[in-house]
Structures are given as structure tokens and as C-alpha cells.
Amino acid sequence: MPCYTVTVATGSQWFAGTDDYIYLTLVGTEGCSERTLLDKPLYNDFERGAVDSYDITVGENIGDIVLIKIEKKKYWVHDDWYCKYITVKTPSGDYIEFPCFRWLVDDKEVILRDGRARLPQDDKTRVAKQHRRKELETRQKTFRWKEWHPGFPMSIDAKAHKELPRDIQFDSEKGVDFILNYSKAIENLYVNQFMHMFQSSWGDFSDFERIFMRIKNTISEYVMQHWKEDFMFGYQFLNGCNPVMIQKCTQIPKKFPVTHEMVADCLERDLTLEEELKAGNLYIADYEIMEDITANATDPCTPQYLAAPICLLYKNSQNKILPIAIQLSQSPGEDSPIYLPSDDQHDWLLAKIWVRSSDFHVHQTVTHLLRTHLISEVFGIAMFRQLSAVHPAYKLLLPHIRFTIAINTKAREQLICENGLFDKANGTGGGGHVQLVQKAMKTFTYKSLCFPESIKARGMESQEELPYYYYRDDEHVVKLNMINIYYASDETVQEDEEIQAFVKDVCSFGMQDFDYCEFPKSVQTREQLVEYLTVVIFTASAQHAAINFGQYDWCSWIPNAPPTMRNPPPTKKGQTDMKLIVESLPDRGRSCWHLGAVWALSQFQENELFLGMYPDEHFIEKPVKKALETFREKLTEVSKLIKNRNEGKKLPYYYLSPDRIPNSVAV
DSSP states (O other), rough: OOOOEEEEEEOOTTTTTSSEEEEEEEEESSOOOOOEEEEHHHSOHHHHHTTTEEEEOSSSSOOOOEEEEEEEEEESOOEEEEEEEEEEEOOSOOOOEEEEEEETTTTTTEEESSSSOOHHHHHHHHSHHHHHHHHHHHHHSOEEEEEESTSSSSSSSSSGGGGGGGOOOOOGGGGGGHHHHHHHHHHTTOOGGGGGOOOOOOOHHHHHHHHHTOOOHHHHHHHHHHTTHHHHHHHHHHHHTTTSEEEEEESOOOOOOOOHHHHHOOOOOOOOOOHHHHOEEEEEEEOOGGGOOOOOSSSSTTBBBBBOOOEEEETTSSOOEEEEESSSSOBTTBBBBBEEETTTTOOOHHHHHHHHHHHHHHHHHIIIIIIIIIIIHHHHHHHHHHHTTTTTHHHHHHGGGGTHHHHHHIIIISSSTTTTTTHHOTTTGGGGGHHHHHHHTTTTOSGGGGGHHHHHTTTTOOTOOTTTOOOHTTOOOOOOHHHHHOOOSSHHEEEEEEEEHHHHIIIIIIIOOTTTTTOOOOOOOOOHHHHHHHHHHHHHIHHHHHHHTTHHHSSSSGSSOOOOSSSSOOOSOOOHHHHHHHSOOOOHHHHHHHHHHHHHHOOTTTOOOTTTTTOOOOOOOOOHHHHHHHHHHHHHHHHHHHHHHTTSSSSSOOOGGGGGGGGSSOO
């Protein structure tokens, strides 16, 4: 009688093993094996990290194996089991791989197909088509859309992390408890004695320095030493943790009436302001989105304030970007003067601090939360709802949405919810951050996620004009060339009903079909599909790394990135002194929570998986494995290039080095 050898691999995560009953059925083209009990409770099989083998004898030929059915039945209490993969050795000696990489919970069964990736149109048999349809129907009931706030991208329908499907939960919820992590960070940073000292101002900058010296790193120390200098202020627009606000200035806005006479002393080329403008030497950062956002009013003892500044920047003869004019509102007038480097040093310093504070708010809520976290969740939910596990795009994208839905759910549970941690230290807490996302959604387009287009849209593409824009330059185009392996032509893309449903789900449900978002509802060519999948992967990996992991470097010196301001923006020149500046900055308590937040957010996950690291082998085809190997080799080359470029630099830029880019948004 034919005998099959079945090898089962259990995951190495904590609690991955099980003592429950495990049954397996082989489904072939000619019939099925009997439902076979592989392991009885307490037989020590299916332990964490184990690889167990079993012989299954069938009474008659069942043909080619097309499916494997695994069932877990409760022994005493439900004992979740993580199955990595199953390999079947057929009577003829062939090996068939069945990737699993999922949890079996309760008394439910899992049906696996072999590891070859297939488009929907590749499935010809009734069994395969039926399995594919049922799989997606089940997932669509499990992964449901829900609107967290009006005007937001849609999110997962779950109020808490524990309500999520087991496969997308963190291995340990404790590891992503924001309250625990922030408190631990505050303790590790030796500032826990200040964490409850709200309303207590620091004495002066040296007060900040006394706590900071215990927790500095190379970049943060350099920031502390040079933050008052105009070159450092300008440099951060290019290579800080929010390098997406600066754009080429092609016309001085009417709402920002800067004249040549105001800034003549700052210009170095014997040109007028208008001539510098035409020569392409002026840049602008406009925080118009901050206008009319409600400031945090959750603490009646501490009024908090926001501003919507505009900053004019000048590229000097050494190609450094320097601020030459700042207006702290969107409306010019007597109560909204234009601050200049030639003003009193305290006036100019406070104006720059206000810009840095506004930049912090836009960075946290728009650049970081909306444009990486929330949009990656949209892509992830649509993927689970519309792409079968055997679809090549599912296999490709899965590592890049790992833990994203979980971290966002946890954030809605503890961080950005009403009375959440965000309210403790941030000037946009208490609802302002919600308004900011709603406002940003009105200008959030698909093309703005396409990196080359976003750079060009801001007029920042020329390396010759701006040679030190490392955020732009380090976005090396390293493509994983595998689309052509599965799609022979553009027609193949058009005929792929699952990929079309995925793209449509993102636009019609995830982005709620907002007219202004311009997300595509279909993809017609291989080129368009490559661009779309690149956007998904780039946003979740490189873009998130660029704007997230530098937060401690650039924001831990609190005067350089105040999370809130306790005095309103000045309306007159000549009335600012050091006392007013210090009293405007966050108090001791808010400073501590801010430090804990930027430290925790800047840490990699334990056992982090970086770009190119795919320990779960969802692809089994040799051409794809070869493409993955080539991809890794190119990433290694890029990492070496960036490392060599950074050697000897006082301000190294390493956020986009592939060996420091996690695969997904998970922190």
C-alpha cells in the first residue's frame, strides 16, 4: 500500500508548541487519505521548534496531492499551535512543500495548498477554485473594515489587540504595551523622578542638559551643541526625521511678504531676492496645515499653544540650507511680524523653536501616523481580504505588513485614543491630532506615495542643486524582479481578478473612495503593478525607517523639537528673553513623557527582520529564490556604500541603510 512520509515543523516562538490532538488528511486528485491522528497529548511531539515525521499509509492510490487538511482538537484546554510548514514525501520519492506559517487556534482546521504561487486564472480544477473562493470568503468575514474617525483611512474592526485574528497579533502583547514601554523608557533614561512634575518649568537650558547628558548619543549630542545655529536648523529639513516638508520656492507667497531689504544681508551672491528666486536658491517650508488645529486643553492648569508658521530658506554659496525669514502665522500683519536672522537673538531663536515645534506635530501625525502607519494598515487589510495565500503578491507583501495592524490597534487602544498617552505631552493631544489627520487626508494622494514623483513635486530632485539631501539620495532603486515570472503580459495583469479586487478595495473601502485621493481602482499593465507593489513595500519599510528611527536623535534635545508650547507665539519683536523661551518650552513632566516616547519609538523590535530577511519561505520556486538572493546582494552593496559615505561624518545619515530598514511598520 502507498506510504507517504509527512514532516511537520513547529514554530520557535514562545508557546508555539501544543499538547492538543493534531489530525492530518491528504487530499489528492483521485481521493483522500483517512483522517490520521499524528500526535496524542503529552507525547512530546509538536513542541516549540520541533520537526516531527510520520508515515501515513493509504489503501489505494489517491493521485497527486493537491491539499493538506490539518485539524487541532482540544485535549484539556485550548492550546494554540504555530505550524511553520509541512513537507510530504510521496511514494515515488518526490517532495512537496506546504508552507503554513500560521496559528491553529481553538478547534478549527487549516487547509494548505502546496507552495507554488498561482494566479487565480492558473487554477483549473474545481477543488482548487473552490478552496480559493472559500479561503477569501472566510478572510473577508474575519478582516472587516471599520471607520475609527470620520475622514480617516479605514482600519481593522477590532477594539483591542486581543480581538485581532491570532495570525496578526504580536507574539507577546506585553512587548508592545505603550504604557509599560514608555514608563520603562523614562526609567532607563533616568528621568522618572520628573515624570509627574507637570507645571514645573526647567530653570534654563543647562537644566535640560543635566538630564540629557545621561542619555545622549552621537547625533543627539551634536544637536544639543549646535541646535541654535542656523545651519543645524536648515540641515534638519533635508536629513532630520521629517525630510518631506521642504520644497523649492518658485514664488514668494502673498501671505508671506518677505522683501529684498529684509533679507539682503543673508544673500551671498550679489543678487536680489527675486534673482535668487529665479536662480533656484530659495526653498520654503509652509505649515499651513496647522492653522486652526485645536491645541491640547486636557490639562486646565497648563494652557498649550500651536502655530502655523512659514519659513523661507536660502541655499548659500556652500550649498547649505539656512533660514532667512520666519512668520509664525498664515496671516501677515502687525501682530504677525516676519522674524529675521538680524533680529534680536532671542526673537530669532524663539521663532525657530516655534517652527521646530510645528514640524514635530506634522511629523508625528501626518508624516508618521497617517502616511506610514495608517496607509500600511489599509494595504494590509485589503491584502488579507482579496489575495489568496497562494497568490504571488500575497507571498510578496506578507512580510511587509507583519505586526502593522497589531501596532495600530494597540495605538488606538492606548496611545492616540481619548485620554491616551498622546494627550500627556503633545500640543495636538486631546483631539488636535484627529483634526490634523482629517485635514491631511484632503491632500493625500496615491502619487504622493510614489517616491520619485513626491520628490519632483517638491522640486527637490536635482542632486547638483542640492548635493547633501541624503534622504533623497539613499532611496536607491533596488527592485525585486519577480513580477515577470508570474505575469507574462499586461493582459495577465488585467485578467487577475484578485489583484484587481485588492487595488479596488484599497481605494473604494480603505480610502473610502474620496474623490481627491486619486488612488487607482485597477492596474492595467505590469509596469503599473510593479509601481503599486513598490509603493506598498517602500511605505512600510524604507519610508517608515526614514521618518521613525531618527526620532531620538533629533527630538530628544527638547528645545530642538518641543512637543508642546506653554506660551502663545509672540506677536511683537523685542519682547522675548531667555526666561520667556524656557517658560514656553514643555515643563518637566511633559519633557519626561516626550523623552520616553521618542526613545521607545526609535527602538527596533526584538528579533527585528530587516529588508531582505524573509525567514518564512513562502516562495518555493527556484527563479523566485534566485531573484530574492540577487535582491539581498544588491541591498548589501547599498549598505556598504552608505557606510563608506558616512565614515568620518559628524552627522552620519544611516536611516535608509538597508541593514537598518525593518520590513514592516511594527513600532
